[in-house]
Amino acid sequence: EVQLVESGGGVVQPGGSLRLSCAASGFTFDDYAMHWVRQAPGKGLEWVSLISGDGGSTYYADSVKGRFTISRDNSKNSLYLQMNSLRTEDTALYYCAKDAPPVVPGANAFDIWGQGTMVTVSS
Amino acid sequence: EIVLTQSPDFQSVTPKEKVTITCRASQSIGSSLHWYQQKPDQSPKLLIKYASQSISGVPSRFSGSGSGTDFTLTINSLEAEDAAAYYCHQSSSLPLTFGGGTKVEIK
Numbered sequence: 001e002v003q004l005v006e007s008g009g010g011v012v013q014p015g016g017s018l019r020l021s022c023a024a025s026g027f028t029f030d031d032y033a034m035h036w037v038r039q040a041p042g043k044g045l046e047w048v049s050l051i052s053g054d055g056g057s058t059y060y061a062d063s064v065k066g067r068f069t070i071s072r073d074n075s076k077n078s079l080y081l082q083m084n085s086l087r088t089e090d091t092a093l094y095y096c097a098k099d100a101p102p103v104v105p106g107a108n109a110f111d112i113w114g115q116g117t118m119v120t121v122s123s
Numbered sequence: 124e125i126v127l128t129q130s131p132d133f134q135s136v137t138p139k140e141k142v143t144i145t146c147r148a149s150q151s152i153g154s155s156l157h158w159y160q161q162k163p164d165q166s167p168k169l170l171i172k173y174a175s176q177s178i179s180g181v182p183s184r185f186s187g188s189g190s191g192t193d194f195t196l197t198i199n200s201l202e203a204e205d206a207a208a209y210y211c212h213q214s215s216s217l218p219l220t221f222g223g224g225t226k227v228e229i230k
Contacts, residue, residue, distance in 0.1 A: 035219075045159075045167065045210055047219040061218050100172060107214040109157035109172035116166060 002026035002112050004096050009117030016086050020117055022079040022096030030054065030074040033099040033107060036081050038092035039116075048094070049081065050107055064090075086121045093118050125149055127211050129222035137230045142198040144225045146211035151191045155215035158187055158196045161224075162207045170209075171196065203229050 008020040022034070036048040049070040050059045058070050069082040079096050093116040100111035126149040136142050146156065154174040159167040169178050171187035174194055184199040198205055206229045211222040 044208075044224045045161075045212070045221040047212075047221065050217070050219070059217050095166060100169065106217070107219055109169055109212070109214065110159075110167070111169050111172075111178075113166040113168070 002098075004098065004112055004114035006094065006096050006114045006117035009094065009119045011120045011122060012086055013123050014086060014088055014121055016121070017082070017084045018086065018119060020081040020083065020094055020096075020119070022081075022114055024077045024079065024096075024098070027098070027112075029072075029077040031103060032101075033103075034072060034079045035097045035099070035107070035110060036070060036079075037095045037097050037110070037113075038090075038119075039095070040089075040092045043092075046092075051079070053103070083119070086119075088121050091119060091121050124218055125152060125213050125216060125220050127213055127220055127222035129209075129211055129225050131225060132223065133226045133228070135228045135230050136201050138203055139200050142201050142205075142227060144196040144198075144209055144211075144227075146189075146194045146196070146222050148192045148194070148213060152213045152215035154190050155213055156187075156189065156194045157212045157214065158185075159210045159212065160205075160207045161210065167210065198227075201227075201229070205229070 003025045005023045051070045067085045071080045095116045096114045097110035098112040099108040128147045158171040161167040175187045208224045
């Protein structure tokens with residue numbers, strides 16, 4: 001079964017840091033680009049970051065650029081998001097998502113989503 | 124940044140009725156437009172990719188059309204289980220963006 005399972009969310013003070021993880025199974029992980037997408041409570045979806053299958057290319061939304069770092073360990077079938085200098089507006093449910101096949105330059109639709117991990121930034 | 128504008132924001136529909144949701148892009152994105160369904164307390168689910176390509180396991184009452192800047196998601200003969208929020212998403216250029224969402228309520 002193709003599956004993504006996020007972990008690492010929690011409550012953190014403004015200015016703090018958190019590292020999210022996403023464990024992948026059921027597909028050839030390093031074949032696909034992976035993404036982080038977030039959803040603030042009661043709001044819509046916001047793309048956060050993208051990493052290519054080999055990890056060599058990364059992209060970020062302007063709202064997180066310079067504060068968040070996406071990475072992956074293909075030997076562990078895992079995706080990560082290091083979040084530093086957290087702000088109250090980063091409070092959201094964070095999803096990891098997989099690019100759909102076929103592999104294309106850039107990005108594709110997201111065919112598999114995890115269940116999300118909640119990040120709350122509050123003093 | 125490509126802005127996706129969905130309409131309507133909210134729609135209350137009776138079962139078996141036809142639902143049409145539109146998504147307009149601020150510039151041409153070819154057919155790089157995808158549709159998702161998100162039911163309450165669930166993760167988004169891919170319904171349609173590349174404007175009109177069907178996804179395995181998605182009921183045939185869901186269909187998509189359009190290209191360039193104007194796209195449509197159609198739900199033929201709405202069922203109670205289709206109560207959800209629907210989002211469009213473009214992968215034509217970075218940053219990737221989503222529409223604001225359309226909430227479909229069953230009367």
